[in-house]
Amino acid sequence: MQTVSVNLGPRSYSIQIIAHETLGWLTFLKSALGHTRKLFFVSDTHTTTLMQKLRDLSLGAYECNHAIIPAGESSKSMAQFSFLLDELAEFGADRQTGVVAVGGGVIGDLAGFAAAAYNRGLPFIQVPTTLLAMVDSSVGGKVGINHPKGKNLIGAFHQPKAVWIDIGSLVTLPEREYLSGLAEVVKYGVIQDPQFFEFLEQNTAKILKRDAAILRQIVARCCRLKADVVEKDEREETGLRMILNYGHTFAHAFETVSGYGHWLHGEAVAAGMVYASRLAEKKDLIPASITERQIKLLSEFRLPVKAESGWKIPDLIEVMKRDKKAQAGRLRFILPVKLGEVRALDDVTEQQVAEVLAP
Numbered sequence: 001m002q003t004v005s006v007n008l009g010p011r012s013y014s015i016q017i018i019a020h021e022t023l024g025w026l027t028f029l030k031s032a033l034g035h036t037r038k039l040f041f042v043s044d045t046h047t048t049t050l051m052q053k054l055r056d057l058s059l060g061a062y063e064c065n066h067a068i069i070p071a072g073e074s075s076k077s078m079a080q081f082s083f084l085l086d087e088l089a090e091f092g093a094d095r096q097t098g099v100v101a102v103g104g105g106v107i108g109d110l111a112g113f114a115a116a117a118y119n120r121g122l123p124f125i126q127v128p129t130t131l132l133a134m135v136d137s138s139v140g141g142k143v144g145i146n147h148p149k150g151k152n153l154i155g156a157f158h159q160p161k162a163v164w165i166d167i168g169s170l171v172t173l174p175e176r177e178y179l180s181g182l183a184e185v186v187k188y189g190v191i192q193d194p195q196f197f198e199f200l201e202q203n204t205a206k207i208l209k210r211d212a213a214i215l216r217q218i219v220a221r222c223c224r225l226k227a228d229v230v231e232k233d234e235r236e237e238t239g240l241r242m243i244l245n246y247g248h249t250f251a252h253a254f255e256t257v258s259g260y261g262h263w264l265h266g267e268a269v270a271a272g273m274v275y276a277s278r279l280a281e282k283k284d285l286i287p288a289s290i291t292e293r294q295i296k297l298l299s300e301f302r303l304p305v306k307a308e309s310g311w312k313i314p315d316l317i318e319v320m321k322r323d324k325k326a327q328a329g330r331l332r333f334i335l336p337v338k339l340g341e342v343r344a345l346d347d348v349t350e351q352q353v354a355e356v357l358a359p
């Protein structure tokens with residue numbers, strides 16, 4: 001077992017990384033939740049078996065209930081949020097009731113938002129079951145849902161009490177979902193860790209085979225890198241946390257204009273990073289070779305590196321203006337200045353964005 005600690009004062013927590021084990025589950029819950037007596041599990045239709053396994057293990061020690069949400073990005077909606085609140089009320093959830101999210105980023109973001117809102121905050125446990133959720137969404141406390149006008153437009157910061165990562169659950173993850181998670185993995189290399197980027201370049205075959213030892217290393221490294229940022233800027237107030245948004249101004253626009261779920265989040269992030277890198281070239285921040293290395297690695301991971309031709313540039317720019325990083329309608333982009341370092345820039349013109357997006 002490996003542990004990554006997220007040090008946030010009174011909101012500190014630990015991330016347990018294990019493989020095909022459930023032995024420590026009750027001890028883990030007890031230490032994360034203290035006097036909690038009731039647990040409310042949330043899964044989607046593809047993670048129900050995993051959820052039931054953990055719920056059954058918990059039954060001797062806790063009163064348990066659960067909700068199952070339709071799989072897919074369209075479930076990060078007001079309707080599913082409202083459904084979870086109704087179910088929590090029906091269960092008679094009190095301030096100590098623990099919400100346990102078993103699934104990918106959709107379930108983590110949705111259940112976490114319900115946990116943040118119900119009774120003004122319930123203790124929350126993340127059990128990520130996709131690579132993307134293990135390396136990114138289960139850590140850092142961003143929770144929320146989508147709005148037709150913008151991705152994650154409605155949400156909160158609500159840190160989990162603990163994160164339980166069983167790398168073993170990746171065995172059943174569909175290939176497209178696995179590859180999508182690799183986009184956020186590549187992101188950490190570009191924004192924070194050039195050695196990690198090289199490690200990914202040198203180990204593509206093993207990564208694509210889901211080699212267990214490599215996966216453990218990758219998940220632990222990404223969790224540490226994300227925790228390092230979140231510890232310094234928990235609520236994206238100083239600006240540092242924005243670096244985790246590299247590629248996301250483009251990505252969220254692609255996801256929004258195409259209808260949530262047409263492209264997976266990681267696919268949108270992959271192409272989004274390439275466009276952000278092209279913008280950095282345009283601003284003379286980096287040589288083209290840095291973009292080319294990203295394109296090569298992302299292509300080896302069979303991820304898209306270009307937007308779809310049917311998407312209209314003015315529509316994409318309109319969505320970008322509602323990005324959470326924008327101020328007074330002024331676009332802000334996270335751009336690389338070298339491999340392993342990025343900077344927030346707000347002097348990018350719409351014309352420059354349109355030029356990099358032009359086919």
Ligand SMILES: NC(=O)c1ccc[n+]([C@@H]2O[C@H](COP(=O)([O-])OP(=O)(O)OC[C@H]3O[C@@H](n4cnc5c(N)ncnc54)[C@H](O)[C@@H]3O)[C@@H](O)[C@H]2O)c1
Binds near residue numbers: 136170
């Ligand atoms: N909160 C954050 O900091 C943060 C960070 C990154 C991404 N996100 C969000 O995360 C979401 C994407 O998350 P995702 O990529 O995990 O997608 P997802 O939650 O939709 O899961 C992907 C698919 O895999 C299935 N699945 C999950 N685990 C499985 C398993 N072990 N075996 C078989 N099938 C399994 C799911 O049912 C789903 O169909 C997006 O909404 C994105 O905005 C949030």
Ligand SMILES: O=C(O)C(=O)C[C@@H](O)[C@H](O)[C@H](O)COP(=O)(O)O
Binds near residue numbers: 136241
């Ligand atoms: O944790 C963060 O901060 C991130 O930006 C991580 C991103 O990978 C993630 O997609 C996040 O949900 C985007 O947040 P948003 O504030 O741009 O909606």
Ligand SMILES: [Zn+2]
Binds near residue numbers: 136184265269
């Ligand atoms: Zn993301």
